[in-house]
Amino acid sequence: MNERKNKGDAVDQPRRLVLKGLAGAMGAAAVGVPILSGMSFSAVAQGAKAPIGNYPAGVSGNTVVAGLTVDLTGPYSAQGEEERNGYELAAEQLNSGAAQIRRISPLTKKGVLGKTLKLQAGDSETKPNSAVQLATRFITNDKAMLVAGSTSSAVAIALENYCNRERTPYMVAISGSTETTGEKCQRYGFRPCWYAYMACKALAPVVAKELGKNRKAAYLIPDYTYGHTTAKQFKDFSAKDGGWTSVSEQVHPLGATDYSSYLINIANSGADTLVVIDYGADSVNSIKQAKEFGILAKMKVVVPYMSSYLANSLGAETMQGVYATTNFWWTMAEDPKYPGAKEFVDAYMKKFGGKRPQDSAFVAYLGMALWADGVERAGSFYPPEVVKALEAGVKREGPTGQVWFRGGDHQAAVNFPIVRGKKPADMRNKDDFFEVIEVVNGESVLPPLELFGCKLGEYV
Amino acid sequence: MPSLSLFLSQMFNGLTAGLLLALISAGLTIIYGTLGVVNFAHGALFVVGAYVGYAVYGTTQSFVLAVAVGALVALVVGLILERGLVRLFYDRPPEDQILVTFGVAIILVEIMRGIFGGVNLSVPSPEWGAGIVHLGSLIYPKYRFETLFISAGTLLVLYLLLYRTKIGLIVRAGIEDSLMVSMLGINVKRAFFIVFGLGAMVAGYAGTIDAPIVTLQPDMGFRVLIDSFVVVVIGGIGSFQGAIVGGIIAGEILSLTAMFDPSYSQVMLFVAMALVLIFRPQGIMGVEGRE
Numbered sequence: 001m002n003e004r005k006n007k008g009d010a011v012d013q014p015r016r017l018v019l020k021g022l023a024g025a026m027g028a029a030a031v032g033v034p035i036l037s038g039m040s041f042s043a044v045a046q047g048a049k050a051p052i053g054n055y056p057a058g059v060s061g062n063t064v065v066a067g068l069t070v071d072l073t074g075p076y077s078a079q080g081e082e083e084r085n086g087y088e089l090a091a092e093q094l095n096s097g098a099a100q101i102r103r104i105s106p107l108t109k110k111g112v113l114g115k116t117l118k119l120q121a122g123d124s125e126t127k128p129n130s131a132v133q134l135a136t137r138f139i140t141n142d143k144a145m146l147v148a149g150s151t152s153s154a155v156a157i158a159l160e161n162y163c164n165r166e167r168t169p170y171m172v173a174i175s176g177s178t179e180t181t182g183e184k185c186q187r188y189g190f191r192p193c194w195y196a197y198m199a200c201k202a203l204a205p206v207v208a209k210e211l212g213k214n215r216k217a218a219y220l221i222p223d224y225t226y227g228h229t230t231a232k233q234f235k236d237f238s239a240k241d242g243g244w245t246s247v248s249e250q251v252h253p254l255g256a257t258d259y260s261s262y263l264i265n266i267a268n269s270g271a272d273t274l275v276v277i278d279y280g281a282d283s284v285n286s287i288k289q290a291k292e293f294g295i296l297a298k299m300k301v302v303v304p305y306m307s308s309y310l311a312n313s314l315g316a317e318t319m320q321g322v323y324a325t326t327n328f329w330w331t332m333a334e335d336p337k338y339p340g341a342k343e344f345v346d347a348y349m350k351k352f353g354g355k356r357p358q359d360s361a362f363v364a365y366l367g368m369a370l371w372a373d374g375v376e377r378a379g380s381f382y383p384p385e386v387v388k389a390l391e392a393g394v395k396r397e398g399p400t401g402q403v404w405f406r407g408g409d410h411q412a413a414v415n416f417p418i419v420r421g422k423k424p425a426d427m428r429n430k431d432d433f434f435e436v437i438e439v440v441n442g443e444s445v446l447p448p449l450e451l452f453g454c455k456l457g458e459y460v
Numbered sequence: 461m462p463s464l465s466l467f468l469s470q471m472f473n474g475l476t477a478g479l480l481l482a483l484i485s486a487g488l489t490i491i492y493g494t495l496g497v498v499n500f501a502h503g504a505l506f507v508v509g510a511y512v513g514y515a516v517y518g519t520t521q522s523f524v525l526a527v528a529v530g531a532l533v534a535l536v537v538g539l540i541l542e543r544g545l546v547r548l549f550y551d552r553p554p555e556d557q558i559l560v561t562f563g564v565a566i567i568l569v570e571i572m573r574g575i576f577g578g579v580n581l582s583v584p585s586p587e588w589g590a591g592i593v594h595l596g597s598l599i600y601p602k603y604r605f606e607t608l609f610i611s612a613g614t615l616l617v618l619y620l621l622l623y624r625t626k627i628g629l630i631v632r633a634g635i636e637d638s639l640m641v642s643m644l645g646i647n648v649k650r651a652f653f654i655v656f657g658l659g660a661m662v663a664g665y666a667g668t669i670d671a672p673i674v675t676l677q678p679d680m681g682f683r684v685l686i687d688s689f690v691v692v693v694i695g696g697i698g699s700f701q702g703a704i705v706g707g708i709i710a711g712e713i714l715s716l717t718a719m720f721d722p723s724y725s726q727v728m729l730f731v732a733m734a735l736v737l738i739f740r741p742q743g744i745m746g747v748e749g750r751e
Contacts, residue, residue: 073679077578223723251723257674257683260473260604261718261725267599268466284580284675292585292601294592313580313675 049382052460053167058143059381064115066091066146066368067122067138069159070173074126075255075281076151078309079360083149083173084121086364089351091117094372100343104366104396104403105373112372113381120144126151126254128158135159139166145381146171146371149364151280152254153177153226160189164457167383169374169390171367174327174360176279176305178229181411182452187459188383190390190405192367194416196230197447199305199325200237202440206418207323208242211273211300218248218271218299220262220278220286226305227251231277234304238275247271259286263293274299279306284313291318308359311421311433319421319433328362328400329417329434337401338439344399356431366398366414370405384459400439406446409454413443462719469598470715476604478711479611480670482704485688485695486618487663493698494622494631494655497546497557502663502688503681504565509534509664510671510680511572514583523586527668534664535657537568542656550652565681573678580675589672603672610669615704618662622700631655690729694736696746705745 049055058064068087071080093101094117097110111117120142124131131150138144147163148171150156156175163170164186172180172191176199181191217238221227231249238244248269250262263286266274274295278286283303287310290296296318303310306324332338333345344365348357357365373396375381378389391407400415419434427433462470488502513530517523541564549557584590589603622628634641634648641648674680687710692698695706713732717725736743 072578073573075677075679077677077679078580081578250718251721253726255683257680258477258714260477261470261715262722264466264469264473264598264715265719265722268463268469268597281580281675281677284582288582288675289601289673292592292604294599294601309579313582315582 049380050460053383054139054143054145055382058145059113059115062115063118064112064381065118065120065138065142065144066148066371067120067135067142067144068149069124069131069134069138069147069155070121070149071126071151071155072121072123076126076174076279077281078313079151079174079280079307079358080124080149082309082358082360083151083364085348085352086173086357086361086366087119087121087148087368089348089361090365090368090372091119092351093347094369098347100340100347101369101372103340103343104369104398105376106396107376108372112375113379117372124149124155126155128152128154131155132158132162135162135166135170139163139168144168145383146368148367148371149173150175151360152224153180153229154224156180156189156191157184157225160184160186164188167460169371169383169386171371173364173367174307175226176230177225178233178447178452179225181409182454185409185452185454185456187457188387190367190370190410190412192370192403192405192412192414193327193363194305194325194414194442195411196226196233196305197452198416198440198442198445200230200233201445201447202416202438203302203304203323203325203418204234204237204241204244206438207302208238208244210323210420211302212242214243214245215273215300216247216269216271217244217273217275217302218266218269219246219250219275220259220266220282221249221251222254222256222278222282223251224254226279227254227277230305231275234275234277234302244273254282256282257285259289260293262286263290263295266290267293267295272299274301276301276303277305280309283307283310287314287318306419308419308434312431316422316424316427316433320423322421323418324420324434325416325418325440326434327359327414327416328357329359329419329436330356330431331434331436332400332417332439335436335439338399340397340399340401362399366403369398370396370403370412387459403442406449408449408456409452410456411446413446415442416440465597466719467716468596470719471712472595472598472600474712474715475708476608476711477715478708479615479704480607480666480673480707481687481691481710482707483611483614483662484666484670484684485691485703485707486615486700487659487661487666488685488688489692489695489698489700489703490618490622490662491656491659492692493700494634495550495652496698497550497656498554498561499546499656499659500558500562500685501541501565501568502561502659503683503685504568505534505538505660505663506667506670506684507572507676507678507681508537508568509667510583510676511576511667511678512664513668513671514576514581514676517583523589527665530668531661531665534667535661537664538660539653539657541660542653546656547649547652565685569678569681576676576678578678580677582675583671585672601673607669607673614662614665614669619700621658627651627654690733693733693743696743699743699745699747702743702745706743709744
């Protein structure tokens with residue numbers, strides 16, 4: 001409910017800003033020559049392009065700012081914290097010109113186009129309205145050239161919309177909804193992570209084979225764009241690949257804490273499989289309570305779109321035998337096919353006191369590195385050219401192998417693992433919760449370009 | 461149509477959840493009903509109790525000790541708050557009281573986040589609450605079943621304390637006419653001090669009792685605050701019995717609506733609250749015209 005209302009608010013925001021900008025421009029005109037001549041001088045230095053977004057004001061010095069809209073409070077705060085870590089690692093490696101990040105952004109020397117990358121982070125509170133306020137602050141006060149970060153699709157869509165109006169590139173972090181690079185896609189928004197369609201298309205045949213055909217599934221669905229679109233994708237693909245049917249759909253508010261009445265419904269539904277669309281804290285709460293209601297003893301659990309943090313919160317006892325997709329799992333570092341994964345995990349553990357990275361840290365790291373690569377290839381921070389460079393489909397080696405953005409909808413073709421929860425006895429260390437049963441080729445599970453109705457807007 | 465066994469299961473679940481909601485709201489209604497202060501730090505005190513309980517449970521493996529220490533810490537925090545801050549706001553308008561207690565809530569929640577982090581923490585059920593119970597066709601977590609009795613017992617003790625003891629009498633008299641009570645030679649300030657501490661303690665206690673049912677997250681306090689408000693508005697603001705009635709009604713609305721369509725259960729709760737506000741603004745058990 002809240003999400004919907006907030007989206008409306010988000011639309012109002014830029015209008016005010018435009019007015020403010022106009023007033024500012026008029027003020028500058030009144031002050032006259034000194035300011036204007038100063039601006040045109042730097043514009044000439046940058047190649048005489050018309051100012052757009054924060055260009056050229058945001059790149060006139062030796063530093064360039066990226067604003068991070070991460071969830072530091074709310075049901076997705078664990079993921080937000082990890083995202084911030086991922087961004088910090090990427091910025092550190094970019095600024096020092098580390099070999100690891102040059103795997104993704106080979107033109108990087110030091111910084112981004114020679115400018116030191118500075119991060120400003122704030123709390124988006126898992127609320128679209130707060131996230132847009134935060135982005136406004138980054139773009140107007142800090143002259144940010146990039147806005148990055150999200151865990152909720154509602155937030156990601158609001159930010160895409162806002163940053164597009166401000167002509168500032170926005171790098172989604174986590175967002176599972178089909179709308180983000182579908183119906184609500186934007187010229188200035190890019191999604192480096194996997195999402196509902198890719199996840200469900202890849203997972204459905206695997207679980208049909210491993211768990212059997214014609215299963216009866218009960219769904220736990222958070223009530224916003226991500227929940228509805230992801231549930232639909234899994235229902236469609238599991239019906240097609242395994243003849244699975246949906247017998248119960250429990251749609252509940254984002255951030256619910258008590259799942260008892262939903263779980264009683266599910267226990268009475270005759271289901272043999274529990275499909276948890278919930279993410280973050282919601283998935284922790286719902287699966288923990290499902291176990292207490294004796295449901296896990298009777299049903300198999302599938303999590304089509306999972307934050308790998310889930311296992312740390314629930315423990316191996318509960319997670320064993322759970323099938324899921326996630327965007328990254330640290331044991332990929334042990335596979336010689338993914339040298340980038342090892343470099344990423346090692347660097348992350350070194351920087352964050354031996355802590356292993358979760359998938360949200362990976363997505364953040366990847367997104368920022370891909371943006372830096374786009375800027376380097378464009379040879380300029382001029383936003384339309386950065387966008388065009390990102391759209392060019394240049395293939396890079398990320399920690400999970402080849403990755404690039406599709407020009408038509410800005411969805412990344414990014415590989416991701418399908419995992420299964422290990423038995424507690426099989427764990428080699430305290431973080432060894434999952435076995436990677438397949439690394440999905442991202443390109444092979446992308447939807448046809450026209451499927452979700454993406455229409456990218458203007459460049460300028 | 462749902463089957464009879466599903467209906468009975470949801471009825472029972474509504475009762476358990478409702479009594480727990482009543483327990484969670486009790487601290488809010490005690491403080492408002494006696495001191496007239498809307499304590500927006502209520503949810504935060506709940507969180508403090510829950511996290512302290514978690515830490516004690518983890519180190520000592522004793523759930524009873526965890527509940528005791530969790531409630532005690534909330535009591536101490538409550539007493540410090542009353543003495544240091546809230547006391548200065550008794551004569552200020554309600555919006556000032558709301559602002560200052562809301563500020564305190566943010567500080568307390570962020571302290572908990574600083575110590576324990578933002579990741580969800582799981583609190584296992586105590587040994588005597590592990591496992592499941594079979595109630596007809598309903599499989600129910602044993603600990604949830606036991607909270608039915610824990611909540612009911614605690615609420616009864618609180619009721620007796622507030623309505624059958626001298627301190628309760630003084631406090632209730634103090635809120636009607638504190639000047640008169642003072643003139644009778646009774647230290648009203650001390651009574652208020654104790655009541656605020658008691659309200660805080662009950663919030664912390666509810667936090668530790670609720671902890672094994674949900675997972676701990678610093679922001680859970682804000683949801684607790686909203687739930688508590690709905691409960692006390694339905695039941696009657698400031699009425700202790702009202703909190704119990706409101707809790708059970710809220711629990712049943714959530715459970716029974718979820719039986720038909722879970723996406724409407726929260727909506728129906730607020731619809732019920734709106735109906736109460738329209739047709740009986742003082743709440744079901746509230747007394748009209750009371751400050």
